[in-house]
Amino acid sequence: MAEVIIQNITKTYEKGTVKALDNVSFSVKSGELFGLIGADGAGKSTLFRILTTLLIADSGTATVAGFDVVKEFNEIRKIVGYMPGKFSLYQDLSIEENLNFFATVFGTTVEENYELIREIYVQIEPFKKRLAGQLSGGMKQKLALCCALIHEPKVLFLDEPTTGVDPVSRKEFWEMLERLKERGITIIVSTPYMDEAKLCDRIALIQNSKILDIDTLEGILSKNKQNLFAVSSDKMYQLLKDLRAYPDTISCFAFGQKHHLQLKTNENSLNNLMPYLEQKGHSNIAIKAVSPDIEDTFIKLMQDA
Amino acid sequence: MLSQETVIKTHNLTKTFGDFIAVNAITFEVKAGEIFGFLGANGAGKTTAMRILCGLLSPTSGEASVAGYDVYKENESIKKHIGYMSQKFSLFENLTVKENIEFFGGIYGLSRKEIKEKGNDLIHRLGMEKEAEKLVGSLPLGWKQKISFSTAILHQPKIVFLDEPTGGVDPITRRQFWDMIYEATDSGITVFVTTHYMDEAEYCNRVSIMVDGTISALDTPNNLKHQFETDSMEGVFLKLARQAKRGE
Structure with missing residues (x-):
């Protein structure tokens, strides 16, 4: 069963001159961990605000747990938890006071739903008397998650919870x-x-107010038929420039230790590459066919759009 | 171009806040023209160290010089000879592109004539002739990042500090941003950069990783991977950051 249904949602700002969401439709199944993946400014937060009934779309409809986001906004507010991208708790209340406040607003108590937040809350409990405004980024994030969970929501909306967070803390958050x-x-x-x-059941890739694709990660990757190679040499920056200048190159981007090179599929595009790079003065050249990953695919979808 | 000239030099640099040792006796050097990656978990002490190196905060003990200036006595000179850009604050949203360039050019001490010449050149190079009179707030994030980096190096500083410059940008813009970093180092500017993207750590000449206020590792990405017996910088980072004892 679909827990969230979004149909043809469009939202503009600045009297219609800035498009935030352009005819967006998809649904999220009950119990699913669904990822909305895209850069800042793609439209992610606008969609979250519409689904949490804080903003009204120009056109289109959406339901959360069967309730309409406009007509039945009161019902939705009772059953969703929302963690905005910007820290939005009371900075002049302590950890404990914030949590009690949110529990009371939703007509419950911290004790009643303690089990749900226990694992997260124990990490910040030693500082429960500290004002929220004085917490570090990671602790604020944990408190915000506790406050979003304290009324045992059916649907949880988390807007960029891991932005600016180091790889170790990000891993913990996803766990x-x-x-x-x-x-x-x-x-x-x-x-x-x-x-x-890769940590989501399904994902939607969003860029410039439009959904580029929605599927499982495997599903999205399997549609990408790029002729892709990982290339490295002793002079990586020069290599990037030389690969981009190669006549059979469609695109070339840096990918960590390697450059990912998309070649035209004509017969000699690969055969001629090694001699070309040698002639450009590269040494220790390695060329290996690779399957596209999510960033390759996102870049390709951005370029096709 | 790597040379032997040292742009940043620290020796036992330490900063304490009460009984909390934010930065604990760090010693390292950055050479001219280098791309130096400054990594660490949230709360490891990166921001504090960076604020000292930018002349914004005085250390408790130890020594450090940036662009040849002492962090205790000559911090005002440091500010004039560095560029700084962070994702959080770098441009005024309610000024136009041109006004921002004029403002930062002025802050960095360029003459009106220089600002005009360099500013026009910059707008042309970024292909933003049409956007020059637009408010920065109305531009996509990727463009803001580019303008912001360009204004941070408008005065051709010896070194530019980049604090998570690519957070939240799309994969193409993120790579274009690194193209700009490479171009800057080609023109002799040293780059000191923090990032949470481990693929970007691979683009640095050398990388340091801070854990609990100290520098736990410092080497080229290849040597670090070899040393920690892993095939990626993410692996190196996870191995080191997991040893952290103190929370945020």
């Missing part, structure tokens, strides 16, 4: 989400980090 998912909570999470796609 927490995995366990919340096991409790049956539907989770929609947005992120600019492409590598987090």
